[in-house]
Amino acid sequence: MTRKVVFSGVQPSGGLTIGNYIGAIKNFVELQESYDCYYCIVDLHAITVPQTPKDLRKNTLEVLAIYLASGLDPEKCTLFIQSHVEAHAELTWVLNSISYMGQLNRMTQFKEKSRKSEENLNAALFTYPVLMAADILLYQTEFVPVGEDQKQHLELARDLAERFNNKYSETFKVPEPLIREFGARIMDLQRPENKMSKSAENENSYVLMLDNPDIIQRKIRRAITDSVGEVAYTDEQPGIKNLINIYSAFSGDSIEEIENRYRGLGYGKFKQDVAEVIISGLEPIQDRYAQLMKNKDYLEEVYKQGAEKASWVAMKTLGKVYRKVGFIQR
Ligand code: ATP
Numbered sequence: 001m002t003r004k005v006v007f008s009g010v011q012p013s014g015g016l017t018i019g020n021y022i023g024a025i026k027n028f029v030e031l032q033e034s035y036d037c038y039y040c041i042v043d044l045h046a047i048t049v050p051q052t053p054k055d056l057r058k059n060t061l062e063v064l065a066i067y068l069a070s071g072l073d074p075e076k077c078t079l080f081i082q083s084h085v086e087a088h089a090e091l092t093w094v095l096n097s098i099s100y101m102g103q104l105n106r107m108t109q110f111k112e113k114s115r116k117s118e119e120n121l122n123a124a125l126f127t128y129p130v131l132m133a134a135d136i137l138l139y140q141t142e143f144v145p146v147g148e149d150q151k152q153h154l155e156l157a158r159d160l161a162e163r164f165n166n167k168y169s170e171t172f173k174v175p176e177p178l179i180r181e182f183g184a185r186i187m188d189l190q191r192p193e194n195k196m197s198k199s200a201e202n203e204n205s206y207v208l209m210l211d212n213p214d215i216i217q218r219k220i221r222r223a224i225t226d227s228v229g230e231v232a233y234t235d236e237q238p239g240i241k242n243l244i245n246i247y248s249a250f251s252g253d254s255i256e257e258i259e260n261r262y263r264g265l266g267y268g269k270f271k272q273d274v275a276e277v278i279i280s281g282l283e284p285i286q287d288r289y290a291q292l293m294k295n296k297d298y299l300e301e302v303y304k305q306g307a308e309k310a311s312w313v314a315m316k317t318l319g320k321v322y323r324k325v326g327f328i329q330r
């Protein structure tokens with residue numbers, strides 16, 4: 001029996017946050033048990049914003065080590081680096097030819113990121129979601145586990161798959177997003193109306209997966225709450241709601257259990273315990289991470305084998321695409 005395909009990616013654009021962990025990586029680990037999973041480190045996506053070459057190299061290996069340290073097993077899933085599989089860039093070009101400027105112009109992420117770098121807007125940032133569609137469609141992907149912020153990009157991937165299939169003939173599977181009900185949108189600790197992002201200016205806005213216990217305690221202690229004084233899961237208390245989500249994701253306890261446990265206890269004790277569950281959840285990952293980063297040969301073996309397997313699958317799809325659009329076979 002062949003398993004259904006899952007594909008997802010994370011950008012090597014600097015330290016990963018607990019938002020990346022809860023919204024994405026934690027789910028990747030569960031899915032590897034029942035699906036044929038491809039998890040990519042999307043370095044081509046990373047250069048849509050300015051990168052220092054040395055840091056990009058370092059961050060790419062870091063994401064791979066975090067994947068492994070979080071429990072992804074190269075025996076169970078395919079782990080690879082996007083730029084190692086040329087088909088991603090090649091399919092992007094073909095998909096660009098059926099992408100509408102108008103639709104790309106409406107992408108929220110493009111609008112937000114282009115606002116931040118008005119004087120030097122690059123074309124890759126504009127076509128970023130097309131590359132993401134290529135990533136997904138090359139593997140005949142059924143499900144794409146992502147955080148809430150990627151929903152619109154997934155819509156585009158579905159549109160492009162359908163448009164290509166209609167224009168030529170059935171070629172791509174139309175993928176579905178896999179967005180969890182809880183944890184798909186971990187919020188900024190200082191401004192809980194925004195999503196937690198590693199690119200926030202204030203470092204108290206996020207907790208990184210590699211932050212040490214003291215820093216985690218400090219950041220959670222400083223997290224913005226409110227004057228209600230009740231640990232309750234409601235939109236009126238976005239800061240507390242976010243901390244409950246984080247607590248729940250790390251401890252496995254339900255929202256209700258957490259509300260009941262802290263009823264009448266105030267925020268001090270609650271925040272201390274939120275920090276504790278994060279610290280003990282991250283500790284084994286951080287230990288394994290440190291070991292892995294000392295073993296570059298092993299990391300190299302993993303990404304090389306991953307690229308070989310991924311290339312084989314991707315080339316099969318790309319070959320079909322090239323034939324259908326009318327390119328002469330080499
Ligand atoms: P940036 O915040 O710098 O724009 P990013 O963290 O959104 O980048 P990636 O590192 O590529 O970009 O994201 C990897 C995965 O993590 C995606 O599936 C994304 O939806 C998810 N993710 C990112 N931030 C959060 C968050 N705050 N809550 C839940 N999921 C998130």
Ligand code: LTN
Binds near residue numbers: 007042045
């Ligand atoms: N755009 C995504 C990262 C990403 C991705 C993908 C996610 C690139 N290609 C394919 C899922 C499937 C982000 O999280 N910023």
